[in-house]
Amino acid sequence: MQHCYAGAARRTAAVTAPSRLSTDAVTGQGEPARAHRDPLARPVVIEAMGVSKTFRIPHQRIDSLKERVTHPLAAREYRLLEALKDVSFDVHHGEFFGIVGRNGSGKSTLLKIMASIYRADHGRIRMAGRLAPFIELGVGFNPELTSRENVVLNGVLMGLTRQEARRRLDAVLDFAELRDFADLKLKNYSSGMMVRLAFAVMVEADADVMLIDEVLAVGDAAFAQKCMDVFRARRDAGKTVVLVTHDMATVQSFCDRAMLIHDGEVRYIGDPEEAALRYYRLNFAGEGEHVAGGVPDINARLIDAWLENAAGERVENIEQGEPIGFNMVVEARRDLDSPVFGFFFLTADGVTVFGFNRTLALPDGEPDMLKAGQRARISGTIENRLMPGRYYVSSMISRNRAQGDLALHVLRLLDFVVYGTRPGPGPVSVDNDLKAVVEEGS
Amino acid sequence: MSVSELELQDVRGPSALGGGWRRSVELLYLIASTEFKRTYFGTVLGYLWSLCRPLLLFAVLLEVFTHVIRLGSNVAHYPVLLLMNIVLFGFFQEGTNTAVGSVLSQEAIVRKTQFPRLVIPLAVVLTSAFNLLVNLVVVFAFVVGFGVNPTWTWLLFPVLLAWLFILTTAVSMILSALYPRFRDVSIIWAVFSTALFYATPVLYPLERVTGTLKTLIALNPLTPIFELARRWIIQPDAPVQTGPLYVIVPAVISVAICALAVWVFNREAPRIAEAL
Numbered sequence: 001m002q003h004c005y006a007g008a009a010r011r012t013a014a015v016t017a018p019s020r021l022s023t024d025a026v027t028g029q030g031e032p033a034r035a036h037r038d039p040l041a042r043p044v045v046i047e048a049m050g051v052s053k054t055f056r057i058p059h060q061r062i063d064s065l066k067e068r069v070t071h072p073l074a075a076r077e078y079r080l081l082e083a084l085k086d087v088s089f090d091v092h093h094g095e096f097f098g099i100v101g102r103n104g105s106g107k108s109t110l111l112k113i114m115a116s117i118y119r120a121d122h123g124r125i126r127m128a129g130r131l132a133p134f135i136e137l138g139v140g141f142n143p144e145l146t147s148r149e150n151v152v153l154n155g156v157l158m159g160l161t162r163q164e165a166r167r168r169l170d171a172v173l174d175f176a177e178l179r180d181f182a183d184l185k186l187k188n189y190s191s192g193m194m195v196r197l198a199f200a201v202m203v204e205a206d207a208d209v210m211l212i213d214e215v216l217a218v219g220d221a222a223f224a225q226k227c228m229d230v231f232r233a234r235r236d237a238g239k240t241v242v243l244v245t246h247d248m249a250t251v252q253s254f255c256d257r258a259m260l261i262h263d264g265e266v267r268y269i270g271d272p273e274e275a276a277l278r279y280y281r282l283n284f285a286g287e288g289e290h291v292a293g294g295v296p297d298i299n300a301r302l303i304d305a306w307l308e309n310a311a312g313e314r315v316e317n318i319e320q321g322e323p324i325g326f327n328m329v330v331e332a333r334r335d336l337d338s339p340v341f342g343f344f345f346l347t348a349d350g351v352t353v354f355g356f357n358r359t360l361a362l363p364d365g366e367p368d369m370l371k372a373g374q375r376a377r378i379s380g381t382i383e384n385r386l387m388p389g390r391y392y393v394s395s396m397i398s399r400n401r402a403q404g405d406l407a408l409h410v411l412r413l414l415d416f417v418v419y420g421t422r423p424g425p426g427p428v429s430v431d432n433d434l435k436a437v438v439e440e441g442s
Numbered sequence: 443m444s445v446s447e448l449e450l451q452d453v454r455g456p457s458a459l460g461g462g463w464r465r466s467v468e469l470l471y472l473i474a475s476t477e478f479k480r481t482y483f484g485t486v487l488g489y490l491w492s493l494c495r496p497l498l499l500f501a502v503l504l505e506v507f508t509h510v511i512r513l514g515s516n517v518a519h520y521p522v523l524l525l526m527n528i529v530l531f532g533f534f535q536e537g538t539n540t541a542v543g544s545v546l547s548q549e550a551i552v553r554k555t556q557f558p559r560l561v562i563p564l565a566v567v568l569t570s571a572f573n574l575l576v577n578l579v580v581v582f583a584f585v586v587g588f589g590v591n592p593t594w595t596w597l598l599f600p601v602l603l604a605w606l607f608i609l610t611t612a613v614s615m616i617l618s619a620l621y622p623r624f625r626d627v628s629i630i631w632a633v634f635s636t637a638l639f640y641a642t643p644v645l646y647p648l649e650r651v652t653g654t655l656k657t658l659i660a661l662n663p664l665t666p667i668f669e670l671a672r673r674w675i676i677q678p679d680a681p682v683q684t685g686p687l688y689v690i691v692p693a694v695i696s697v698a699i700c701a702l703a704v705w706v707f708n709r710e711a712p713r714i715a716e717a718l
Binding site: 044045047055112113114115116117118119120124125126127128131133135136139140142144145149152153156157158159161162 | 449450451452453454455456460464465468469471472476479480550551552553554555556557712713715716
């Protein structure tokens with residue numbers, strides 16, 4: 001529990017500290033709203049205590065009685081895989097809770113235990129309200145049934161009664177825009193129609209707790225964005241969302257809190273940015289789990305980063321249309337072979353607007369390397385097509401270009417506001433010469 | 443959301459009827475009706491096929507056993523007895539053999555949602571039971587057509603059907619629960635149920651058998667169902683044995699099979715998703 005509260009406190013700090021330009025705005029009017037929204041003040045809806053799960057993996061799978069009879073001793077050759085070790089956490093009502101970890105860390109096993117698909121060996125999970133698990137889109141869809149029948153079946157699988165599922169049928173078909181095809185068998189649907197239907201079922205499931213496992217991975221970026229909008233709307237409607245993922249951008253931009261699982265153990269619960277940072281450390285730093293929170297990255301260190309206006313002054317906000325002067329200085333803490341400096345400009349919602357990579361500009365014959373202790377400065381001017389709004393920059397520095405080993409990852413390198421009086425749809429404006437005229441002779 | 447809705451309840455994990463009775467019953471209905479539609483709505487003659495199968499088998503066996511082997515020569519109303527027996531045993535055989543792989547065929551649902559495990563074999567047996575009921579209408583048309591007089595004992599027939607249904611369900615539960623772990627259960631059962639066809643008085647009445655074989659067949663929990671059906675429906679004066687060995691012992695064995703089924707299924711249910 002100590003983790004949680006420390007994390008929550010840190011999150012508040014994380015929001016205010018890097019955005020020097022907006023400190024006043026956040027502390028000025030944000031605090032009462034934040035206190036109201038603070039999920040930790042709300043009742044617990046999922047409580048896991050000491051959950052453990054061990055799988056017995058036979059060295060050679062014994063599938064038949066004959067093998068069992070002919071190799072009676074083989075049955076005992078199991079490898080024990082401890083998928084979860086004494087996992088405890090709480091999720092509060094109305095929270096967007098992320099569970100992150102690399103493949104095989106046990107996060108999906110945990111989700112399946114929460115969804116009553118696996119049974120925990122030890123420990124206890126308690127939950128309040130109706131739960132809808134989304135391990136995959138369109139689970140239980142039967143191609144031989146019409147979409148009408150499938151929607152009802154799926155609704156009942158999600159814990160609705162048949163009457164409730166039927167009542168929701170129209171809403172689902174409308175959302176999927178498939179009303180005209182309601183009596184068509186699913187096997188005659190295009191894959192796009194199928195995804196739309198599966199998605200609509202999920203949207204209309206309307207459970208108190210939604211468990212989501214990488215559903216977002218199936219679609220393209222636009223689809224993933226649509227999913228996230230729905231999950232967020234659910235959260236705003238007072239529902240609880242638990243998301244299992246290894247996509248850190250999603251965690252950072254949507255989760256209220258996140259839990260990092262590694263080798264079946266809880267490594268961190270709290271601030272999503274911190275969880276993401278530790279996730280990257282576990283995966284890329286090479287030092288494994290022993291990197292403590294306060295220790296700077298071992299491969300490279302961020303010295304400074306700032307924006308400049310056209311006049312060359314350091315600024316924290318940029319006028320719409322004014323070129324963005326970008327500057328960053330990093331120091332290598334060990335030799336970085338063929339380093340690549342990557343930057344992403346994201347909206348406040350975590351949608352990447354654009355990004356670019358730079359390698360070291362080298363005089364002839366110099367090895368492509370940043371030696372330990374050397375500093376690199378990345379600077380220049382960026383065309384500013386951003387619409388008014390809040391943006392942030394994240395940076396990733398990798399070494400050994402071919403392997404792409406991550407050396408430094410700064411999730412919120414810079415946080416800035418574009419101000420202006422010409423807002424528009426989307427995050428960018430583009431030049432065009434479109435004209436609308438009355439067609440002659442019509 | 444009221445406070446009572448926020449009361450924490452234990453997540454108990456997967457089980458035979460996880461998620462509550464009501465949900466299990468609704469899923470049972472939906473899965474069974476789906477299964478039924480899938481079996482028959484795709485074929486041109488639809489439901490007629492399920493009637494044709496036992497009728498064709500009946501025609502073949504009738505020819506063989508009245509003209510070649512002459513097994514039923516002295517048995518009253520042998521043709522309709524044979525038809526009824528084939529339909530009854532057909533239900534048991536179809537139900538259990540479909541149930542074996544049923545959990546595996548619903549793998550997506552079992553592994554990705556909270557699903558009451560018992561619903562799967564039960565839905566299969568229920569679909570077969572529906573076929574049985576429609577087939578029985580045909581059987582009774584033949585029974586009357588062959589000049590068998592209705593008696594009040596016809597009213598006892600549902601008792602036998604219930605016995606057969608429960609036994610079929612119990613065997614299906616055992617098979618479907620074991621199959622994910624031991625894949626050759628399906629082959630063994632295919633052979634075993636064929637052997638059982640001959641070890642049950644389907645083609646012959648029990649009094650035709652003598653010696654140890656008779657005792658063994660009498661222990662078969664299916665035997666009294668067929669013997670009693672013969673007496674209650676077709677031939678009230680049939681020389682059917684009703685001593686304790688012929689009814690009580692098979693009934694006790696039936697109860698034991700049911701108990702075993704509940705034990706095996708409850709034991710395996712939480713682990714089925716992991717074994718798939």
